[in-house]
Amino acid sequence: MFDDLRPHLVELRKRLGISVGTLIVMFFVMFAYHEPLLNWIVAPLNTALLEVGKISVHAADGMVTTNQVGGAFFVALKVAFFAAILGSLPIILAQLWMFVAPGLYANEKKMLIPFIVGGSGMFFVGVAFAYYVVTPFGFDFLIAFGSFKFTPLINIEDYVGFFTKIMFGFGIAFELPIFAYFLALLGLVDDRQMRDFFKYAVVIIFIVAALLTPPDVLTQLLMAIPLVMLYGISILIVRAVNPAPPLEEETEDTKEDEADETTRLEK
16 A cells, blocks of 8 residues: 555655745745835835824824844744745645646646646735735724724734734635636536535635634625625636536436436346
8 A cells, every 4th residue: 555655655745845945945035035025014004003193192103013032033034934935836836736637637737827827816816905905904993993092012023923814814715716616627516516505605704704814893804705705706617617417407317326226226
């Protein structure tokens, strides 16, 4: 049994090695540009502090701080690692596809480019949506709440971790149409199954949104509503790729299978 698994383990080690190597190289490249990257990450927070400062005397002195020796250095490492993952994503997706490709049919192996472009593109769309739509509303609400009594002193280490969690959460969530497309392409799901699962999907989406976003209703809705819409788009995509057979045909096929099974048992 181990001999059968050995080629797959060797292939997995190769793909992981390429992915990790790409990530390491990209990390050093991004670390050289950590200052502009950090400025980009902190920009929504600074904007929120300025906006809240206009309406609150306490918030006027709000600032971004660090309470650790070497905190700025560790933040630079986190920022570089975050950017390295984004920059390495196409290569990582390519290695993932190459690992599973030997088990696919010839026509399915040709989907390498759509998988890389679609997967990377939707991830970046999710990150952009989180950055330009969700974080401005979320940070304004969270910082404004209680700012009339307290001066907001935001710890940069906590903020960067908080920020990257939101970005990755939205990036992964926006992969739903791509995931549904390839499941349909492999014949593992059809549009009727997705429609029947819709009510459960809505509950799961709101639970995931609650886990991946700050503890305020506005931000959770800003994640949950697009995800519900993406689920609807995924149903349309699956219908185009692998539509469910008409109920009449399905009933006839079921009856034929039952008749064949009855005949087999009688014999």
